[in-house]
Amino acid sequence: MIKPYERLSKVYDLGWGEFSKQYTDLINELFSERGITRAMILDIACGTGTLAIELAKYGHVVHGIDSSPEMIRIAKSKSIVLSNLFFNVQDMIRFNVGEKFDLVTCTFDSINYIRKLNDLREMLLGVASVLLEGGLFIFDSNTKELYLSHSGEPHKRKLNGQSFIQHCSYDSTRNVATTVFSFSDGTYEIHKQRPYDYDELDPLLKHAGFHVVHLFSWFEKMPYSSNTPKLFCVAEKRTQTKVSR
Numbered sequence: 001m002i003k004p005y006e007r008l009s010k011v012y013d014l015g016w017g018e019f020s021k022q023y024t025d026l027i028n029e030l031f032s033e034r035g036i037t038r039a040m041i042l043d044i045a046c047g048t049g050t051l052a053i054e055l056a057k058y059g060h061v062v063h064g065i066d067s068s069p070e071m072i073r074i075a076k077s078k079s080i081v082l083s084n085l086f087f088n089v090q091d092m093i094r095f096n097v098g099e100k101f102d103l104v105t106c107t108f109d110s111i112n113y114i115r116k117l118n119d120l121r122e123m124l125l126g127v128a129s130v131l132l133e134g135g136l137f138i139f140d141s142n143t144k145e146l147y148l149s150h151s152g153e154p155h156k157r158k159l160n161g162q163s164f165i166q167h168c169s170y171d172s173t174r175n176v177a178t179t180v181f182s183f184s185d186g187t188y189e190i191h192k193q194r195p196y197d198y199d200e201l202d203p204l205l206k207h208a209g210f211h212v213v214h215l216f217s218w219f220e221k222m223p224y225s226s227n228t229p230k231l232f233c234v235a236e237k238r239t240q241t242k243v244s245r
Helices: 014-023 023-034 050-057 070-079 117-130 144-150 199-209
Strands: 039-042 061-066 085-089 101-106 129-140 152-161 162-171 176-183 186-192 212-216 229-238
Touching: 014 023, 014 050, 014 152, 014 176, 023 050, 023 101, 023 129, 023 152, 023 186, 039 050, 050 061, 050 085, 070 085, 101 117, 117 129, 117 199, 144 162, 199 212, 199 229
Parallel strands: 039 061, 039 101, 061 085, 101 129
Antiparallel strands: 129 229, 152 162, 162 176, 176 186, 212 229
């Protein structure tokens, strides 16, 4: 067994890279509504930097952090010509960036990798601490519905000459979703996640000083309900809010 994204990072953009790009239209719309033309942005769990690079191309100053050295190495190699883009290896729960931001993003079910509520609480407080007053936090989460619908489904995939099988399972008693990526050379990665529905997230967001301005189930702003497979959330840091860890 190898650590998550040690092998998958090499084909990540081919299989999943386009997902992050879909956020750019939403972010541009939100910035336009607020009259923001050049923003400071933190992209947490930035992966190979696809979203961060897209946002930097619009002239924003973007800092991307990820716990995977392999993902950050690829992100840096893709962005060497952009002087307004910075990547560092950092933990998504306990990070130290030394800046204040207009926007923080955490996309493509990255929050689901935080499996303890106390860790998620700490992460949200950390996000609030680096946001300017009125700043936005945008994230998405897989819900129980998604893991239940995918459980037991093996998917054979081939990307850039690499063959692997993606097998998903969900243990509802432990509330743990497990995805195993088995590669043709016998190596495999195990990814464990926890679903979060809005009922669980809402009190944690409020505790961190956020109020939700948009909640939907897909980029087209389809309504969120308790049985949708994903939720997308735009939360705003309330002004004059003091939070404590």
